[in-house]
Amino acid sequence: DAGVIQSPRHEVTEMGQEVTLRCKPISGHDYLFWYRQTMMRGLELLIYFNNNVPIDDSGMPEDRFSAKMPNASFSTLKIQPSEPRDSAVYFCASTNKTDQGFAFFGQGTRLTVV
C-alpha cells in the first residue's frame, strides 16, 4: 500500500476562492481524520469519520469548512470561501479500530490563501 495519499501537496489560492483538499486513506482502514497544523495552534483535529460517517466535526472552525467521505477510499475537505487565516498545512490520517491511535498520516497539503 502506498500509504495515505493527499492531493495537492501545495495549493495557493486567492481569498474568496473555493479550495478542495483530497485524501485517499489506506485500504481497509475504517477511520479517517482531518487535521490542521499551524504555528500558533499546533495540530488541531477538524473532523473524523468512521465507516464513511462523520462522527465528530466539533473541530471544524466555521461553516466555510465542510468535509465529505462518499466512499471508503476517498474524502474531501472543502473551504468556501477561503480566507488568509485558513493558510496552514492540512493532514489526513487513517487507522483501524483495532489499532486505535496508531494512525498513518499523509504528507499534508500546504495551503496558502493570499
Place this chain on the structure above:
Amino acid sequence: AQSVAQPEDQVNVAEGNPLTVKCTYSVSGNPYLFWYVQYPNRGLQFLLKYITGDNLVKGSYGFEAEFNKSQTSFHLKKPSALVSDSALYFCAVSPYNTDKLIFGTGTRLQVFP
C-alpha cells in the same frame, strides 16, 4: 476539557546525552497515550504507545516513554541522542471510550553534534 500539554517549545541536547521531552495530559478515565515524530515537510510518524501494563514503553529508534498516572505524565526519553533525532515531537491522547486523537502543540528537539 480533554487536553495534552507539552510545556517546552524546544529542547536542546548534545549528541550522546540523554534526552527527555515532557508531556502531561488531562482526560477522564484511562487514556491511551502516544508519541509521534514529524520530520521537515513530512507527515507525522508513530513512535510508541501506552495502552495498559508496564509503565515503561519502548518504541522505534531507541525511544521510550514512561507513564506516570499520579502525575498524569507521559515523558519521552532516549538514553543517547543522535543528531538525526532532531525533529518535531508530538504527544497525543485518545480518551477512554472515544476514537479521537488529541495532540499537544509539539516540542522541537534539536540535537547538536
